[in-house]
Amino acid sequence: MRQWLSPDTERAAALLEAHPDYRILRSLPPLDLLPLPAAEGRVRTAAVLDTETTSLDPATGHIIELAICHVSFDARGRIVGIGPVQDWLEDPGYPLPPQIAALTGLTDADLAGRRIDDAAALDLLSGADLIVAHNASFDAAWIERRNPSVAGKPWVCSLKDIDWRGHGYEGRQLGALLGEVAGFFNTRHRADADVAALVALLATTLPSGRTACSEMILSAQRPTVRLIANGAPFEVKDRLKARGYRWNPKIRCWWIEVAGSATDDERAWLAAEAGCHRPTLREITWHQRHRT
Numbered sequence: 001m002r003q004w005l006s007p008d009t010e011r012a013a014a015l016l017e018a019h020p021d022y023r024i025l026r027s028l029p030p031l032d033l034l035p036l037p038a039a040e041g042r043v044r045t046a047a048v049l050d051t052e053t054t055s056l057d058p059a060t061g062h063i064i065e066l067a068i069c070h071v072s073f074d075a076r077g078r079i080v081g082i083g084p085v086q087d088w089l090e091d092p093g094y095p096l097p098p099q100i101a102a103l104t105g106l107t108d109a110d111l112a113g114r115r116i117d118d119a120a121a122l123d124l125l126s127g128a129d130l131i132v133a134h135n136a137s138f139d140a141a142w143i144e145r146r147n148p149s150v151a152g153k154p155w156v157c158s159l160k161d162i163d164w165r166g167h168g169y170e171g172r173q174l175g176a177l178l179g180e181v182a183g184f185f186n187t188r189h190r191a192d193a194d195v196a197a198l199v200a201l202l203a204t205t206l207p208s209g210r211t212a213c214s215e216m217i218l219s220a221q222r223p224t225v226r227l228i229a230n231g232a233p234f235e236v237k238d239r240l241k242a243r244g245y246r247w248n249p250k251i252r253c254w255w256i257e258v259a260g261s262a263t264d265d266e267r268a269w270l271a272a273e274a275g276c277h278r279p280t281l282r283e284i285t286w287h288q289r290h291r292t
Contacts, residue, residue, distance in 0.1 A: 041075025077214030
């Protein structure tokens, strides 16, 4: 019996759940009610975080909400302990863009005079062995710009470091995965709610028999190779994009990251299909990954 739901409600849900024409989603429970296994082997700490911002550009925008939760994971990559979710708001000094207010539900009045406790946030980040976010490349850019001392710490991405499609899941957004994988729903799009949702998702066991957290960490620890398509002609840009290459405006080049075993095949493709015979190759570990 789920302790955060009434017995009558849960009995009704169980009846529907047993019927093939219904699928039940339950509200996200308090994190301290999630069942966790006993630790095996070495235990490490991850800082699970989320940011809400005024724009997509950390050079011109501002963080308006930051939430961080310390979780402990064991040698098998399973979450074995969950700390409280720490959450801070910050006044950007100007009115919120309407689309951000609509997305988050935050108002200018909510943020007025508020300030993120940078010392407390940095203490949580520095005290973790790695940092986890859903779409980590977005959050890493904001966090490392604000706290340069954490640059180089391993970042792990629950969006990209798990092969969700390979497990048969259609969604990749956090809310969709929370429902499809964990069977929960969360109606708030706020940093603290998203962190709680991500922790619950990572604690869920996948069809492989491993937890999402375990699969994510195993994947993230494997080195990859980044190929930068130097000198690729403009007319092949659509071909590169279709292949999965991304544009880096800082160096004005297309790039892709592949498993080390796929490097030779990718170089051959670049030469034959994109006219790039001397790409730059860089080995990438989780100390550099998810940064452009």
